[in-house]
Amino acid sequence: MPVAEFLSRPMAVACDAQTLRNRVxxxxxAGMTDVPFRTLAWRFGxxxxxxxxxxSKPELWDTGKSRARRVLIPHVQPQAVQIAGNDPSVMAESARRLVDDGVEWVDINFGCPAKKVCRKAAGSALLADIDQISRIVAAVASAVDVPVSVKTRIGLTLDDNAGTQAAVAxxxxxxxxxxxxxxxxxxxxKGHACPERLHQARSRLRVPLLANGDIVDLASAEHTLRRSGADGxxxxxxAMGQPWIFAKLLGHSLPSAEDRLDLIREHLDAMHAFYGEEAGVRIARKHMQAYLQRWGAPELIADFMALSNAQQQHAWLFARRQQMLQRAAYVFTQGKVAA
Ligand SMILES: Cc1cc2nc3c(=O)[nH]c(=O)nc-3n(C[C@H](O)[C@H](O)[C@H](O)COP(=O)(O)O)c2cc1C
Structure with a gap:
């Protein structure tokens, strides 16, 4: 079956109680897949x-950053929020509070390698304590009546199979x-993702498994699916700098270069509106860097980074429109950039 057709198939989870509309x-x-970006990703499928x-500590939720991460997007379903922590009862309580606020799915982070997370024995540090993973998941799953998922890695090192053990637990x-x-x-x-290392977990799981790592186009999605046996x-x-990649993976048509520029403008607007001008301008720099890289126009990045307010960012994009369309006509048709 062609990979786009496979990925387009709905995926039932939670004993058919929830069905994801496809497998992508x-x-x-953190810092990238916020409400403005997720809104675009959802639109493209x-x-x-x-x-x-x-x-996972609700007492730390009263900051602008934490509040922004818990905002729900209208008409997106299901809405999943990811929590990180290591205390089962605290994790259960935070899951309960999220669900009370309308969250329809709770994801638990057992994969983050960041020092500030692992120092607290959370994220990927928990791969060293599979029993604690069991206790956390059991506490969260019994606290809420929405699906609970986990995101993890293949192991602590390439020489162990803690990822499989964590997944089964x-x-x-x-x-x-x-x-x-x-x-x-x-x-x-660092290095390349090893999708073949997911195979063991797949063979021992009844629930669906999504493979993650280094997927950037249809070829890498197909390679990952074949090697891992994953369900999606x-x-x-x-997806950075190309939220339309979801359409590509699902076999749908892609927006034209003109439409992509309009989408980037819309994304800029959404970031300024969602965060306010100061933070919105800062966050827009990260996304515009990704867009310009994908566009095959990295020489324009420094220019954009120097802009200091929302109006300048918009004016800059407007002024570069023709130049970017000409570049698109070259790079997209020559296949130099993933179209
Ligand atoms: C900037 C950045 C922030 C991330 N933040 C999170 C996070 O908040 N939670 C999480 O589970 N993984 C996080 N990850 C890991 C990604 O979800 C993903 O597992 C990783 O980037 C590998 O997939 P990719 O090759 O498709 O990017 C982050 C990765 C990056 C690059």
């Missing part, structure tokens, strides 16, 4: 999206979907 998910990426990580404790990044905790983001894919960095 957007990965949570992402079948599942998880919020940027939120601490999470399933037995009540997780209804597993996402596995094909790198170890020690690899962090989740992509993170591959």
């Amino acid at each position: 998910a957007l990965a949570p990426m 992402a079948g599942h999206m998880v919020s940027e990580m939120v601490t 999470a399933q037995e404790a009540g997780a209804q979907l597993i996402v596995m990044h094909g790198r170890s905790r020690a690899c962090r983001f 894919v989740m992509l993170g960095r591959g």
